[in-house]
Amino acid sequence: DIQMTQSPSSLSASVGDRVTITCQASQDISNYLNWYQQKPGKAPKLLIYDASNLETGVPSRFSGSGSGTDFTFTISSLQPEDIATYYCQQYDNLPPTFGQGTKLEIK
Amino acid sequence: QVQLQESGPGLVKPSETLSLTCAVSGYSISSGYYWGWIRQPPGKGLEWIGSIYHSGSTYYNPSLKSRVTISVDTSKNQFSLKLSSVTAADTAVYYCARDRDGFATSFDIWGQGTMVTVSS
Numbered sequence: 753d754i755q756m757t758q759s760p761s762s763l764s765a766s767v768g769d770r771v772t773i774t775c776q777a778s779q780d781i782s783n784y785l786n787w788y789q790q791k792p793g794k795a796p797k798l799l800i801y802d803a804s805n806l807e808t809g810v811p812s813r814f815s816g817s818g819s820g821t822d823f824t825f826t827i828s829s830l831q832p833e834d835i836a837t838y839y840c841q842q843y844d845n846l847p848p849t850f851g852q853g854t855k856l857e858i859k
Numbered sequence: 860q861v862q863l864q865e866s867g868p869g870l871v872k873p874s875e876t877l878s879l880t881c882a883v884s885g886y887s888i889s890s891g892y893y894w895g896w897i898r899q900p901p902g903k904g905l906e907w908i909g910s911i912y913h914s915g916s917t918y919y920n921p922s923l924k925s926r927v928t929i930s931v932d933t934s935k936n937q938f939s940l941k942l943s944s945v946t947a948a949d950t951a952v953y954y955c956a957r958d959r960d961g962f963a964t965s966f967d968i969w970g971q972g973t974m975v976t977v978s979s
Binding site: 753784786788794795796797798801807839841843846847848849850851852853 | 904905906907918920921922954956960962963964965966967969970971972
């Protein structure tokens, strides 16, 4: 299985801050990477697919980049409603695997 | 719009079989897409269990393959999960989801999830 490693595991930031989360794959996955947002008690929500494509209806402050083994997820200006845990997920190889998550909190 | 809803027992005894169903509304499973199951143990991350196509083709996570069966009932517009010989390690929130871009790719629509506890 491909291992997905996210960093940091947790992050505290202020409203309006630029927030960056990284995800590293244990082998080349091209751009077959998704990012999900999960709020407490809720199902995950797909935000970005194919590493950099914004899902319909997702605010433009969210973005993704990268290819190969190294990927970045960015929130350009943190909003209070962005408090959640974020997961990356690869689907280059079966089984699809998720990162361990990054818990984002408001400072 | 497309909605998914999981149902099934919230408590299963060790060594027994966990059975869940995902009812799909707003879209006919027979029309296409793949459909999957993902689980999340309390306080932990996400694990893909398996996915199925409306034809019945399946793919399972090798780590669970010997215990998992996913089936589809197009007449009821639903798909199901069976996980046998459960232990406490199978305690988790179980989600069903639409697997949008192919087999085990992007999960774009999710059910609300159902908590299943394995305990005697």
